[in-house]
Amino acid sequence: MTSPQASQYTWAGRFSEPVSDLVKRYTASVDFDRRMWRQDIRASLAHARMLAKQGIISAQDLADIERGMAQVWQEIETGRFEWSLDLEDVHFNIEKRLTALVGDAGKRLHTGRSRNDQVATDIRLYLRDAIDAILTLLRDFQAAIVTLAEREAATPMPGFTHLQVAQPVTFGHHMLAYFEMFERDRERFADCRKRVNRLPLGAAALAGTTYPIDREFVAAELGFAGVCENSLDAVSDRDFAIEFCAACALFMTHISRLSEELVLWMSPRVGFIQIADRFCTGSSIMPQKKNPDVPELARGKTGRVNGHLIALLTLMKAQPLAYNKDNQEDKEPLFDAVDTVTDTLRIFIDMMGGITVKAEAMRAALTQGFATATDLADYLVKKGLPFRDAHEAVGHAVKAAEQKGVDLPQLSLAELQAFCPLVEADVFAVLSVEGSLAARRHIGGTAPETVRAAIARARQRLG
Ligand code: ARG
Numbered sequence: 001m002t003s004p005q006a007s008q009y010t011w012a013g014r015f016s017e018p019v020s021d022l023v024k025r026y027t028a029s030v031d032f033d034r035r036m037w038r039q040d041i042r043a044s045l046a047h048a049r050m051l052a053k054q055g056i057i058s059a060q061d062l063a064d065i066e067r068g069m070a071q072v073w074q075e076i077e078t079g080r081f082e083w084s085l086d087l088e089d090v091h092f093n094i095e096k097r098l099t100a101l102v103g104d105a106g107k108r109l110h111t112g113r114s115r116n117d118q119v120a121t122d123i124r125l126y127l128r129d130a131i132d133a134i135l136t137l138l139r140d141f142q143a144a145i146v147t148l149a150e151r152e153a154a155t156p157m158p159g160f161t162h163l164q165v166a167q168p169v170t171f172g173h174h175m176l177a178y179f180e181m182f183e184r185d186r187e188r189f190a191d192c193r194k195r196v197n198r199l200p201l202g203a204a205a206l207a208g209t210t211y212p213i214d215r216e217f218v219a220a221e222l223g224f225a226g227v228c229e230n231s232l233d234a235v236s237d238r239d240f241a242i243e244f245c246a247a248c249a250l251f252m253t254h255i256s257r258l259s260e261e262l263v264l265w266m267s268p269r270v271g272f273i274q275i276a277d278r279f280c281t282g283s284s285i286m287p288q289k290k291n292p293d294v295p296e297l298a299r300g301k302t303g304r305v306n307g308h309l310i311a312l313l314t315l316m317k318a319q320p321l322a323y324n325k326d327n328q329e330d331k332e333p334l335f336d337a338v339d340t341v342t343d344t345l346r347i348f349i350d351m352m353g354g355i356t357v358k359a360e361a362m363r364a365a366l367t368q369g370f371a372t373a374t375d376l377a378d379y380l381v382k383k384g385l386p387f388r389d390a391h392e393a394v395g396h397a398v399k400a401a402e403q404k405g406v407d408l409p410q411l412s413l414a415e416l417q418a419f420c421p422l423v424e425a426d427v428f429a430v431l432s433v434e435g436s437l438a439a440r441r442h443i444g445g446t447a448p449e450t451v452r453a454a455i456a457r458a459r460q461r462l463g
Contacts, residue, residue: 030088036125048062051213064105065106065108068101092115095110116204116323117204119327119328123241124200125222127240128193131189131196144349150172153172153173156359156363158362158365164369165371171362172451172452176451178258185250196240198224200228200234202215202234203231205322235323236323242316276353279292294347298347305336308333371436372435376394
């Protein structure tokens with residue numbers, strides 16, 4: 001005899017007592033997996049159409065299932081659907097409601113499938129949709145970066161190594177460095193999508209099914225590029241989700257580098273840029289404060305996305321084949337990675353347009369670190385001095401300039417000649433910021449004309 005409480009469970013036949021409320025809460029996933037309801041219904045409809053085509057269920061059953069699912073869809077969309085923790089997950093919730101609406105046809109839907117291949121299918125559909133949205137947003141974000149790069153293609157700023165002034169670059173060139181990072185991120189997401197886009201349905205619990213199913217048909221119905229080849233692998237691996245989180249972690253790492261620079265540049269001590277007020281907040285106590293909260297938070301959220309990657313790797317590590325309930329834990333990290341990356345992109349697209357560049361501050365910073373010292377060394381090399389000797393001579397010149405409290409171009413010709421007799425009057429063109437920039441004309445260099453050409457190519461790559 002089953003207890004009245006236990007009978008509401010699908011597996012009531014085999015059980016003699018219900019689970020406690022705590023166990024119910026511990027094992028249920030409906031609170032977080034219900035966000036896959038659209039994918040669950042889409043996959044169920046494709047499965048039902050296949051069952052009918054193969055004569056496994058009747059045409060009438062299919063019609064009932066389609067009618068019932070249309071209503072379930074409506075109920076969920078309009079917020080009238082009653083989600084129940086007793087029904088554990090999104091799959092049971094929808095199936096039970098369908099059965100309540102259409103009777104036996106609803107009970108036949110689960111023929112030839114298991115929740116194991118069902119959930120694997122739902123996640124892949126969900127993730128594919130998420131990747132498509134991310135790819136579009138990433139493209140828009142890169143376009144915003146290119147727009148800013150174009151506006152400032154010839155604006156000089158100090159390029160840094162070790163956070164010390166190194167050589168002049170243009171702000172546009174600096175922005176294009178981020179374009180490249182995000183271009184690789186876009187490639188990674190697009191590549192990951194290929195491995196997401198395979199159909200697990202048909203694997204059933206783990207070993208396949210005895211019904212004459214047509215997996216290729218279901219794959220085509222759902223827009224998958226093909227089927228998962230092995231039933232055990234289909235239901236048990238989540239490497240595609242791990243890979244997605246790895247792409248997210250790298251993307252956020254790039255975002256954190258950009259964010260760090262925005263924060264630094266916005267500090268009044270540096271003053272290279274201003275970010276539009278709508279991305280900043282004030283202080284509850286210090287009336288003068290304007291804090292770059294958005295980039296700071298993005299920097300912080302990088303940690304949580306990196307954490308999701310480690311969580312999924314650890315979840316999968318050493319799991320025996322095939323499905324284990326551990327895998328239910330894949331969803332929250334995965335969904336949060338999707339949400340964090342999606343929201344970050346939406347905000348950053350807007351924020352890039354709200355950046356004002358303070359060209360005077362950047363130029364002032366360029367006069368403080370002997371930014372054209374390498375240009376002077378290269379100049380001496382072109383006059384015949386070996387590079388190591390040139391490096392040493394310029395080192396002495398820098399020391400002298402530092403003691404005098406001036407930059408290299410402020411030294412007189414005679415002073416410069418004291419360090420190396422090869423110096424002539426044409427040296428001053430080389431020591432200027434504009435001269436330094438213009439001299440770096442090869443592909444990947446920072447000359448304004450080169451940056452403009454790179455911008456044109458970047459636009460083409462965005463399509
Ligand atoms: N809610 C489960 C999950 O997210 C669905 C699959 C359950 N399968 C099982 N054999 N208990 O993984």
